[in-house]
Amino acid sequence: MKASIVVLPGDGIGPEVASAGVAVLRQVAQRFGHEFAFTEHAIGGDAIDRFGDPLPPETREALLAADAVLLGAVGGPKWSDPNASIRPEQGLLAMRKLLGVFANVRPLKLHPRTAALSPLKAERTKGVDLVFIRELTGGIYFGAKTRSDTDATDECRYSVEEIERVLRHAFDLARSRRRKVTSVDKANVLETSRLWRAVATRVAADYPDVELEHQLVDSMAMHLLTRPADYDVIVTENMFGDILTDEASVLAGSLGLSPSASIGGPGAGVYEPIHGSAPDIAGQSLANPLGTILSAAMLLRHSLGLAQEAAVVEAAVDQVLEHANLTRDLGGSATTHAVTRAVLDAFTAKAEAA
Numbered sequence: 001m002k003a004s005i006v007v008l009p010g011d012g013i014g015p016e017v018a019s020a021g022v023a024v025l026r027q028v029a030q031r032f033g034h035e036f037a038f039t040e041h042a043i044g045g046d047a048i049d050r051f052g053d054p055l056p057p058e059t060r061e062a063l064l065a066a067d068a069v070l071l072g073a074v075g076g077p078k079w080s081d082p083n084a085s086i087r088p089e090q091g092l093l094a095m096r097k098l099l100g101v102f103a104n105v106r107p108l109k110l111h112p113r114t115a116a117l118s119p120l121k122a123e124r125t126k127g128v129d130l131v132f133i134r135e136l137t138g139g140i141y142f143g144a145k146t147r148s149d150t151d152a153t154d155e156c157r158y159s160v161e162e163i164e165r166v167l168r169h170a171f172d173l174a175r176s177r178r179r180k181v182t183s184v185d186k187a188n189v190l191e192t193s194r195l196w197r198a199v200a201t202r203v204a205a206d207y208p209d210v211e212l213e214h215q216l217v218d219s220m221a222m223h224l225l226t227r228p229a230d231y232d233v234i235v236t237e238n239m240f241g242d243i244l245t246d247e248a249s250v251l252a253g254s255l256g257l258s259p260s261a262s263i264g265g266p267g268a269g270v271y272e273p274i275h276g277s278a279p280d281i282a283g284q285s286l287a288n289p290l291g292t293i294l295s296a297a298m299l300l301r302h303s304l305g306l307a308q309e310a311a312v313v314e315a316a317v318d319q320v321l322e323h324a325n326l327t328r329d330l331g332g333s334a335t336t337h338a339v340t341r342a343v344l345d346a347f348t349a350k351a352e353a354a
């Protein structure tokens, strides 16, 4: 098949991990006879430096014409002055809004070797296999903002339509898994959460074969550490999902392992690791590329319908997690390049066998 893939390297370790993802996708194209056209565009701090805009018009145009988008990460200390008027993160949010990708899918699977590196005891993390659906284009991220010398506000607003569509996404996904949805809110305090809970209860009536449980976000943060194996699909609003998914990623051993897919819009899906630009390790080939490589696998499956290719990439990553020298965040001493090379080698061997 032919596909046009927009690559947004961004800032910090973004370009390092994005090029690992592209290398794997190129290998997929070559081995399976596809034609992927990659075009790189500016986003984030890099785009501010070059164009004075974190999501320049030419990037927007390319996004609207793409079949899929692979992103590294944006942001860094250079652009983080609390008084700055333009910020790299605005580019990311504008892109999500532009593409209408309201469902951010963040799976968490444990591999026995890396689970041993989790700060939690092995008996607690045994059997963990969950997926977060984070609402991505609404809530406090996109509400009205004000700031004066004496105060500031961030408005949190959700419409029934925004809540309902992401909940349906979660329930549909649960049907292909263990048929359990945990809806996370703060309904004891927030009006948006009370609306969220009411909509969740109503939508659940259309899915009698799926169990719905409501959970308050503060205790959810605890349960993720005390009984993570009890969860299947966890659905929540934008900011709660941002925070809980970084927390949960550590169960698997490292933030650097977690992929994501942002989907649900009329056009391209966006695929990116959940981590940020990691300024503390940028430019040293220390970044773990596996979260991005697993995001590339999600791109193959969700945007291009290439399930077999995605499975071979995932199997190659599994093999690397099993045997290879890994990056420093996972206790190893391998470079980003070496781990990427190990995935490419494992992929080639598996593709030949497939």
Ligand code: NAD
Binding pocket: 013, 017, 072, 073, 074, 075, 076, 077, 080, 089, 092, 255, 256, 257, 272, 273, 274, 275, 276, 277, 278, 279, 280, 281, 286, 287, 288, 289, 291, 327, 329
């Ligand atoms: P971060 O995710 O960049 O880093 C947190 C910690 O995890 C750091 O110690 C980092 O070294 C480590 N880490 C992250 N990814 C890693 C990887 N692939 N391999 C090894 N170690 C890894 O979070 P932060 O430091 O709070 O944020 C830095 C910047 O990134 C900020 O400007 C923030 O806005 C931005 N950010 C961007 C995205 C994105 O582009 N999607 C996501 C999160 C944060």
Ligand code: IPM
Binding pocket: 075, 089, 092, 093, 242, 274, 276
């Ligand atoms: C993420 C990031 C972004 C978010 C930031 C950089 C705007 O943390 O993708 O998880 O909060 O959504």
Ligand code: MN
Binding pocket: 242, 243, 246, 274
């Ligand atoms: Mn985040």
